[in-house]
Amino acid sequence: MGTRMEVAQNVQTLCNVPLLILIQDPSSGASRSLSRTEFIHLAWSSVGHGSKEEYGLLFDSVVVTQEHQGRVDWPGLCSFLLLELSDKVKNTRTSSVPCWKPPRTLTCPHRDPVKKVLHLQSSGQYLTVSKGGTVGLRNGEDMSLLHTHRLQNSTVTPKDLWVTDMVLLHNVHKIAVSFTSKEVCFYDILSKQDFSCKYKLQGLKFTPWCLDYWVDPSHSEQAVLTIGDIGGQVSGLYFTSAHISLFERLSLRTDSDSADIILWDELVKGKHRSCYTVTHQAHTPAWVRKVHYLGSLEAFVSCSTRPQSSMVISWREKESRTLRVTSFFTKRGVWDLDHHRGLNLIATAGVDHQVLLWNPYVTSEPVCVFSGHTSPVTAVCFMQTKQQLLSFSKDKVLCLWDVSSQLCVHRLAGVFPKTQEDTDTLLLLHEERQLLLLSFNSLLLLLETMKEEKRTSSHEHPVTCVLYNSLFRQVVSSDSASSVICWLADTGQKVKQFHRCHGNAEISTMALDGTQTRLFTAGTDGEVKVWDFNGRCLHRMNAGLGRAVEISQVLLLKRSILAMGWERMLTVFRLHSFSQSFVEPSEWKGGVQHRSDVLCATFQPPQTLVTGSYDGEIIVWNNSTEKALRKLDCTDSKGFKDFLWFNTQTSMRKGVADLFRCVITVIRILLFHVFAIDAIFLLLNLNTNLYMYIPSFPSGGADLVSCGGSGVVRFWNTVHSHLVGQFTAHNGDLGSIVMTVSPCGKYLVTADREGTLKAWDIQVGANNGITKEPPKLLRSFRPHLERVTHLEMCYHGERLLLLSSSSDCSVALSYPPGDTVGLFGQVNKTYIHRSFEPTHTDTQIQPHKSNTSQRRTCMNKSKHACTPTYIYCTHTRRCSW
Numbered sequence: 001m002g003t004r005m006e007v008a009q010n011v012q013t014l015c016n017v018p019l020l021i022l023i024q025d026p027s028s029g030a031s032r033s034l035s036r037t038e039f040i041h042l043a044w045s046s047v048g049h050g051s052k053e054e055y056g057l058l059f060d061s062v063v064v065t066q067e068h069q070g071r072v073d074w075p076g077l078c079s080f081l082l083l084e085l086s087d088k089v090k091n092t093r094t095s096s097v098p099c100w101k102p103p104r105t106l107t108c109p110h111r112d113p114v115k116k117v118l119h120l121q122s123s124g125q126y127l128t129v130s131k132g133g134t135v136g137l138r139n140g141e142d143m144s145l146l147h148t149h150r151l152q153n154s155t156v157t158p159k160d161l162w163v164t165d166m167v168l169l170h171n172v173h174k175i176a177v178s179f180t181s182k183e184v185c186f187y188d189i190l191s192k193q194d195f196s197c198k199y200k201l202q203g204l205k206f207t208p209w210c211l212d213y214w215v216d217p218s219h220s221e222q223a224v225l226t227i228g229d230i231g232g233q234v235s236g237l238y239f240t241s242a243h244i245s246l247f248e249r250l251s252l253r254t255d256s257d258s259a260d261i262i263l264w265d266e267l268v269k270g271k272h273r274s275c276y277t278v279t280h281q282a283h284t285p286a287w288v289r290k291v292h293y294l295g296s297l298e299a300f301v302s303c304s305t306r307p308q309s310s311m312v313i314s315w316r317e318k319e320s321r322t323l324r325v326t327s328f329f330t331k332r333g334v335w336d337l338d339h340h341r342g343l344n345l346i347a348t349a350g351v352d353h354q355v356l357l358w359n360p361y362v363t364s365e366p367v368c369v370f371s372g373h374t375s376p377v378t379a380v381c382f383m384q385t386k387q388q389l390l391s392f393s394k395d396k397v398l399c400l401w402d403v404s405s406q407l408c409v410h411r412l413a414g415v416f417p418k419t420q421e422d423t424d425t426l427l428l429l430h431e432e433r434q435l436l437l438l439s440f441n442s443l444l445l446l447l448e449t450m451k452e453e454k455r456t457s458s459h460e461h462p463v464t465c466v467l468y469n470s471l472f473r474q475v476v477s478s479d480s481a482s483s484v485i486c487w488l489a490d491t492g493q494k495v496k497q498f499h500r501c502h503g504n505a506e507i508s509t510m511a512l513d514g515t516q517t518r519l520f521t522a523g524t525d526g527e528v529k530v531w532d533f534n535g536r537c538l539h540r541m542n543a544g545l546g547r548a549v550e551i552s553q554v555l556l557l558k559r560s561i562l563a564m565g566w567e568r569m570l571t572v573f574r575l576h577s578f579s580q581s582f583v584e585p586s587e588w589k590g591g592v593q594h595r596s597d598v599l600c601a602t603f604q605p606p607q608t609l610v611t612g613s614y615d616g617e618i619i620v621w622n623n624s625t626e627k628a629l630r631k632l633d634c635t636d637s638k639g640f641k642d643f644l645w646f647n648t649q650t651s652m653r654k655g656v657a658d659l660f661r662c663v664i665t666v667i668r669i670l671l672f673h674v675f676a677i678d679a680i681f682l683l684l685n686l687n688t689n690l691y692m693y694i695p696s697f698p699s700g701g702a703d704l705v706s707c708g709g710s711g712v713v714r715f716w717n718t719v720h721s722h723l724v725g726q727f728t729a730h731n732g733d734l735g736s737i738v739m740t741v742s743p744c745g746k747y748l749v750t751a752d753r754e755g756t757l758k759a760w761d762i763q764v765g766a767n768n769g770i771t772k773e774p775p776k777l778l779r780s781f782r783p784h785l786e787r788v789t790h791l792e793m794c795y796h797g798e799r800l801l802l803l804s805s806s807s808d809c810s811v812a813l814s815y816p817p818g819d820t821v822g823l824f825g826q827v828n829k830t831y832i833h834r835s836f837e838p839t840h841t842d843t844q845i846q847p848h849k850s851n852t853s854q855r856r857t858c859m860n861k862s863k864h865a866c867t868p869t870y871i872y873c874t875h876t877r878r879c880s881w
Helices: 004-009 017-021 036-047 052-066 074-088 264-268 638-644 657-675
Strands: 104-106 114-119 126-130 134-138 145-150 163-169 174-179 183-188 196-202 208-215 223-229 234-239 260-263 275-280 290-294 299-303 311-316 323-328 334-340 345-350 354-358 368-371 377-383 388-393 397-402 407-413 426-430 435-440 443-448 463-469 474-479 484-488 494-498 507-512 519-523 528-531 537-541 553-556 560-564 571-574 598-604 608-613 617-622 627-633 677-682 704-708 712-717 722-728 738-741 747-751 757-761 776-781 788-796 799-806 811-815 819-823 871-873 878-880
Touching: 036 052, 114 163, 114 426, 114 435, 114 443, 126 163, 163 223, 174 208, 183 208, 196 264, 223 290, 234 299, 260 264, 264 275, 275 311, 275 323, 290 334, 299 334, 345 377, 345 388, 354 377, 354 388, 377 426, 388 426, 463 507, 463 799, 474 507, 474 811, 507 553, 519 553, 553 598, 560 598, 598 677, 608 677, 608 704, 617 677, 677 738, 704 738, 738 788, 747 788, 757 799, 776 819
Parallel strands: 163 208, 196 260, 208 290, 334 377, 463 788
Antiparallel strands: 104 443, 114 126, 126 134, 134 145, 163 174, 174 183, 183 196, 208 223, 223 234, 234 275, 290 299, 299 311, 311 323, 334 345, 345 354, 354 368, 377 388, 388 397, 397 407, 426 435, 435 443, 463 474, 474 484, 484 494, 507 519, 519 528, 528 537, 553 560, 560 571, 598 608, 608 617, 617 627, 677 704, 704 712, 712 722, 738 747, 747 757, 757 776, 788 799, 799 811, 811 819, 871 878
């Protein structure tokens, strides 16, 4: 039986046309609501594959996602599909595997087991406490021991002192320490007297075993201290004015430590107005092993080794001090747990050797199971900035799991000290410094990762677009913080920067006019702005009609400007409308022809306009009449139909043909992101047979190239409206790719979400029929660490250059087919002429039909022997390698 995450990953297989059709009433076409039993029965009998358990998990996922009352309808299922499949193609990177330095054993003042390790955010130092009450303070840089102190507690004799846990109360500069003497003491860490005790919470019914502390990020005077004890009780102490005082001083009760005595019964009875309690005993009679307060959910989560209450979530009822308890079952119980705030998943360390991920709202099944440990798992810890999880088991094996792929991407064993088998290991992960502290009885072990080489950042925020201005010989780049920077192309030096061009809205794309003196920027605020290069805004174009929409491309034509990305219709601005500073769009005469959002376009003079949409459809227009001429659709191929509708024929019922066509339209929106057209380019006609897949141009060859979802590049013949060839340029699991074509139309560069660029030689011999063989790969290189957002090839003087921008905040300059010159903004200036200085020069005359007097050939070789030469003609501004 598949887990919930497995069902979500296979949603494209389970949710085919028959499953969607069964949600509709075959006679009326109206949406009907199904219970869990009805849904499972109809899905299993109609689709013909998959198990009833899988459809039950799918039903549960839809209900939880949509928060319906135990039923599923058409809008709910469609919304679930859209969310799941959108998440699948989000900007994800391949899981990075840490490269650990050799482990280092730290000098430790403790003779008994370490009970807790804390990081002091204010000073950057680390604090450790042992079972016997010895506190050690460590330097935050080299982890050297700075100071030791023994906690004082007059309640018990020093030999009977036993610390069970410690937490940092960072908003009030205190630590709370729990003892086996059934009390919790609060120590001031800023007082002149080392760790002076301020409060003693006494009279607890059971020995406190674990603690947790949470502070409201928007109201730091409000906080929650959670206590889990050996009697199976979880207690929450709500502080309402922590900055003034944690507890009210009801009397002058103090002990020999000069600490105020706070009695538990008084708290329970509500005698302290600044603090009140909530409790539950769902774990009884087992010990509570770990507690957390989840501020985003207003709930307590705890665990124990009792199977029936392996994990318990207690929800705080609104305007009430009662708790609604939900229990989760595992075979042998849980030792430890952690919560990922971004994913809203809870990980549990199982005594049965398994690590489970749970949705807090679903008690029946875990989201997924990580199996790989061969002994009980004692500790788990999420990496909050990544979708990764660390787990440690009793046999001293550390595993790193990738949550999205559900795989163990790293396993570390044989480097940890040999100690007693029943040792409980503590983990403290400091993500910012990329270090991990582990405790083994009285030993402390430090694991540090190899620091990556510091990267140059061209922008302070992710870069969204890059252009080349041939008039000023500058590179222009934009970022998500609405800034535009101009760079000298020769040296990479910053020339000028314009801030907040669209306020707080991200600049999604840019374009230059034909004179290269006007810059067009499009923001997610739905506006296109026209700038001069002094930073003055000349016009504002109301593309979104007052709505905050995301514009994917701006295309400048002879008499109009097109904006697209959020609608099925092209938004057009006529040049005669630019008499005013605020420009309203005009009507596109061709009307709505696309069935999904138009994402990109390309233009070939005098009148050929081609547009591509989210569902994989390409339309060729006559720009003069604005009428659609032909349509091309990558989803029309037999292979695609077999992929999606493989079980349709056996499941279709009589009288649902119209509904079937309706379903296809919906499926295009939900599932066809793999065919989204993100970029298209028209290939120039040089009257040769050197283009890829071109038997006889233009009648039978390719004159258009497109790319987008699933890493596929496609070549089209727009005259006959058919696909000529296609190949997979990048791994389809990485989602959409971007591309650019050299001005001569012979060379293609693609880029993916990992920062990898690939240069392809598409000038090959003629081919007959559709081919899926990839062109010659000239070079694969990685100038960026994260997703490449835009590519542009241009001529700088007589040199063909490649510009690339990335979400890693960098803009790179490369020399096709793959030698990176440098990053804009780097300290050491990169000079193009030095970088491209040839090892030898050979000049020869090449004939040209158009203008022999303006012929010139320049053949350069870089320092890499495998780099081909290129021939450049100043008349045609074309190159050949």
